[in-house]
Amino acid sequence: xxxxxxxxxxxxxxxCIIKQYCPAEKLEEVSQNKMENRYAPHQLVFHEGNEVxxxxxxxxxxxxxxxxxxxxxxxxxxxxSDGDILGHRGFNSSGLYPVSAQxxxxxxxxxxxxxxxxKLLDEVPQLAINLMLVYADExxxxxxxxxxxxxxxxREKVAKSLLILVDRFGLDDGGQIxxxxxxSRQDIAECVGLTSNQVTKVLGEFKQDQLIAINTKKITxxxxxxxxxxxxx
Amino acid sequence: xxxxxxxxxxxxxxxCIIKQYCPAEKLEEVSQNKMENRYAPHQLVFHEGNEVxxxxxxxxxxxxxxxxxxxxxxxxxxxxSDGDILGHRGFNSSGLYPVSAQxxxxxxxxxxxxxxxxKLLDEVPQLAINLMLVYADExxxxxxxxxxxxxxxxREKVAKSLLILVDRFGLDDGGQIxxxxxxSRQDIAECVGLTSNQVTKVLGEFKQDQLIAINTKKITxxxxxxxxxxxxx
DNA sequence: CGACACTTTGATGTACGTCAAGCCATGTGG
DNA sequence: CCACATGGCTTGACGTACATCAAAGTGTCG
Numbered sequence: 329x330x331x332x333x334x335x336x337x338x339x340x341x342x343x344c345i346i347k348q349y350c351p352a353e354k355l356e357e358v359s360q361n362k363m364e365n366r367y368a369p370h371q372l373v374f375h376e377g378n379e380v381x382x383x384x385x386x387x388x389x390x391x392x393x394x395x396x397x398x399x400x401x402x403x404x405x406x407x408x409s410d411g412d413i414l415g416h417r418g419f420n421s422s423g424l425y426p427v428s429a430q431x432x433x434x435x436x437x438x439x440x441x442x443x444x445x446x447k448l449l450d451e452v453p454q455l456a457i458n459l460m461l462v463y464a465d466e467x468x469x470x471x472x473x474x475x476x477x478x479x480x481x482x483r484e485k486v487a488k489s490l491l492i493l494v495d496r497f498g499l500d501d502g503g504q505i506x507x508x509x510x511x512s513r514q515d516i517a518e519c520v521g522l523t524s525n526q527v528t529k530v531l532g533e534f535k536q537d538q539l540i541a542i543n544t545k546k547i548t549x550x551x552x553x554x555x556x557x558x559x560x561x
Numbered sequence: 562x563x564x565x566x567x568x569x570x571x572x573x574x575x576x577c578i579i580k581q582y583c584p585a586e587k588l589e590e591v592s593q594n595k596m597e598n599r600y601a602p603h604q605l606v607f608h609e610g611n612e613v614x615x616x617x618x619x620x621x622x623x624x625x626x627x628x629x630x631x632x633x634x635x636x637x638x639x640x641x642s643d644g645d646i647l648g649h650r651g652f653n654s655s656g657l658y659p660v661s662a663q664x665x666x667x668x669x670x671x672x673x674x675x676x677x678x679x680k681l682l683d684e685v686p687q688l689a690i691n692l693m694l695v696y697a698d699e700x701x702x703x704x705x706x707x708x709x710x711x712x713x714x715x716r717e718k719v720a721k722s723l724l725i726l727v728d729r730f731g732l733d734d735g736g737q738i739x740x741x742x743x744x745s746r747q748d749i750a751e752c753v754g755l756t757s758n759q760v761t762k763v764l765g766e767f768k769q770d771q772l773i774a775i776n777t778k779k780i781t782x783x784x785x786x787x788x789x790x791x792x793x794x
Numbered sequence: 795c796g797a798c799a800c801t802t803t804g805a806t807g808t809a810c811g812t813c814a815a816g817c818c819a820t821g822t823g824g
Numbered sequence: 825c826c827a828c829a830t831g832g833c834t835t836g837a838c839g840t841a842c843a844t845c846a847a848a849g850t851g852t853c854g
Contacts, residue, residue, distance in 0.1 A: 332833075334685045395708045400794035403708040414609045417704070419697040449690050456689035457682050463696035464652040470652070470703045475628045475636040477710055478754025482842070513801065521711025528802055544801080544851070561631035715810070746833065756811075761834055776817070777833080 330366040334438075336358040341387050343411020345462065349455040350448075361444045365437050373414060373429040373437060380425055380521035382439045386410065389435025390507060393417075394518065395427050405470075406519040407432070407496050415463065430436050476559070477521060485520040486530035487558040490540070490549065492519055499549060509545040563599040567671075568592040574620050576644020578695065582688040583681075590608045594677045598670050606647060606662040606670060613651035613658055619643065623740060624651075626660050627751065637751040638703075640665070640729050646695060665743050703739025709792070710754060718753040718764035720791040723773070723782070725752055731781060742778040 336347055336355045350358055364387070367373065373467060376396055384446040391408045407428055408414055414437065418425045440448075449456040476488060490505070493516070513524035513531075530549075534540045539555055541548040549555070568589045569580055583591055597620070600606065605615060609629055638660055641647055647670065651658045655711045673681075682689040694715045709721060723738070726749070730739040746757035746764075764780075771789055774781040782788070 386650060395704060397708055397712050400713060403711055405704055417697065417700060419694055420701045421694075421698055422701075446690070449693075450686045453683045453686045453689055456686055456693060457679070460682075460689060460693040460696060461652055461654075463700055464650065465654055467650060467696060467700050467703065468655075469654045469698065469708060471628060471638055474707045474710065475630055476702060477707065478636055479630050479634060488674065524801075525803090525844080528841085532802080551615065757833080758812080758835090759810080765834075 329368075329371065329408040331363050333359070333362075333540055334364045336362075339387065341411050344387070344417065345413070345455065349458050349459075350452055354448075358448065360440045362440050364494055365439065367431045367435045367437060367518035369431055369433055371431050373431065374418075374425050376425055379424050380415065380423055381442055383416055383418075383442060383445050384413055385430075385438045385440075386412045387436040387438060389437070390432040390510065391429050391435060391437075392515070393427050393429050402518050403521065404515065407493075409496065413459075416459070416463070433507075434441060479561075480559070482522060482526050483521055483530050483533070484559055486516075486534070487529055487555045489516050489520045489522075489527070490534075490547070491552075491557055493547075493561060494552065496551060503548045503550065505547050505549065508547045508558050511545070562604065565598050566595075567597045568590075569595075572620065574644050577618055577620070578646065578688065578691055579618065582691050583685055587681075588687065594695065595673050596672045598672065600664045600668045600670060602664055602666055604664050606650075606664065607658050609658055611658050613648065614675055615655055615674060616649055616651075616678050617647035617662075618671045618673075619647055620669040620671060621646045622670070623665040623743065624668060624670075625665050625748070626662050628660050635751050637748065640726075642729065646692075649692070649696070655695045665686065667738075673679075681759050711768040712794075713753075713757050713792070715755060716763050716766070717792055718755055719749075719760055719767070722749050722753045722755075722760070723767075723780070723788055724785075724792060726780075727785065728784060735780055735781065736783065737781045741780045745779070 336344075336350075336359045339347060341347070346358060347355070367389070373391060374382075386408050388410050391412075391414060393404060393405045393408055393414070395403045397403050398480075408429075414429050415425065417426075417427055419442075420426065449459070477485070480488060493505050493508065493511070497508070498508055513527045516526045518522045531540065531542060534555075535542050537554075539551045541550055569577075569583075569592045570585075572580060574580070579591060580588070596695050600622070606624060607615075619641050624645075624647060624654050626638045626641055626647070628636045628638060630636050641662075647662050647787065648658065650660055652675075682692070710718070714720060726738050726741065726744070730741070733739055750757045752762045764773065764775060767788075768775050770787075772782075772784045774783055
């Protein structure tokens with residue numbers, strides 16, 4: 329991991345809420361209080377259960393956020409990408425990270441100390457309010473997923489996992505799911521609480537039904553509408 | 562529903578984050594911008610899918626917050642009680658309530674317009690920050706639940722539902738779960754995505770194993786430690 | 795070219811979801 | 825005050841979808 333000082337003024341990532349809501353004159357100070365880090369693929373950013381000391385902003389890359397379950401059955405909370413906040417789940421009453429974060433690709437991540445970040449929130453109310461709105465959206469997303477996981481059968485869950493990937497990574501011109509090649513069957517399974525076995529089987533069914541095409545890791549969505557129909561009720 | 566103006570200064574509920582984080586001189590203005598409403602049991606406070614216009618603070622009572630699923634299989638998100646915030650899940654990008662809220666008991670609920678509340682957040686940064694922390698805790702809670710629901714079998718889910726109720730409502734001197742008499746088997750089932758049938762069966766097992774005692778609706782916890790052991794791994 | 799890891803596929807037992815019938819409380823009207 | 829109706833609770837029986845295991849297949853790396 330390579331650490332260096334960089335300036336928010338020159339950062340090209342417009343999704344970052346710091347850049348969006350801090351006034352220009354504040355950004356100079358902000359830059360003084362952060363470090364930018366470069367991670368190799370499959371490096372741990374922070375670990376579930378550890379004390380929360382920092383908050384992270386993912387400038388570029390893909391990071392897997394996940395919770396430990398029993399017997400190496402982890403639960404993937406989300407895949408974060410450019411502009412996303414990491415570690416904010418740790419601002420809870422326990423003071424411990426409730427999830428782990430691990431890079432999937434090479435990544436650039438800025439970090440602030442928790443102390444400085446809270447000082448910043450107090451000085452820039454719009455930042456606090458908009459971070460609050462980020463939480464609200466994530467809470468909605470998780471509660472919808474919770475409802476769905478309670479209701480869906482295996483086939484529906486796999487359809488849901490594909491739509492989650494499409495939503496997060498998008499499709500390229502040919503209809504292929506971006507970044508799908510970096511995901512194992514296990515990864516897909518852990519998004520929706522299944523085993524890699526079950527995912528493989530249902531993906532095979534979907535291929536049979538011409539909803540998708542599979543070239544090992546690369547998945548092409550042929551009929552998104554039908555996939556959406558499977559998860560709607 | 563009876564509406565009236567009351568003052569936050571005289572409110573006895575110290576759990577309310579408005580009272581906790583607004584300076585005394587601000588509370589006068591706040592009181593001018595809210596209404597207190599008295600609801601009968603089983604009245605709807607707001608409905609999933611409706612436009613978000615207000616935020617609510619539950620002064621006294623028990624309110625069921627739930628999401629609609631397929632074929633009257635609702636999902637209970639939580640039971641709110643004295644001091645809890647209601648409707649904050651609606652501060653999302655869709656502008657619609659993602660859940661419904663319905664009183665279980667007679668309840669007193671204060672409401673603010675969304676506009677005034679956001680103005681207040683901007684003027685009182687500590688309120689915004691602490692509301693953010695409320696979201697963070699709820700997000701943690703939901704993600705833990707999501708993980709558990711993906712992993713647990715029926716027996717474990719029922720144990721979990723009992724522990725949720727104990728956590729929310731507490732036990733009286735005799736070990737009975739407070740307010741359990743207002744809950745149907747269906748309610749318990751909808752906390753953890755089961756049917757009332759399944760809940761009844763497992764509660765019967767727990768009774769057999771002397772973990773609980775059942776007097777129709779009233780449930781007495783005899784061995785909380787063992788219940789916790791069932792949901793731990 | 796061989797070793798390793800991941801994926802695919804089939805077979806098997808079991809836990810689960812569903813249905814239906816009986817039971818027990820509660821409340822109402824004769 | 826008792827008979828009856830209603831709604832939720834309880835229990836058992838049954839078929840199915842699911843979890844798990846093992847073995848073969850495929851791709852990838854040194």
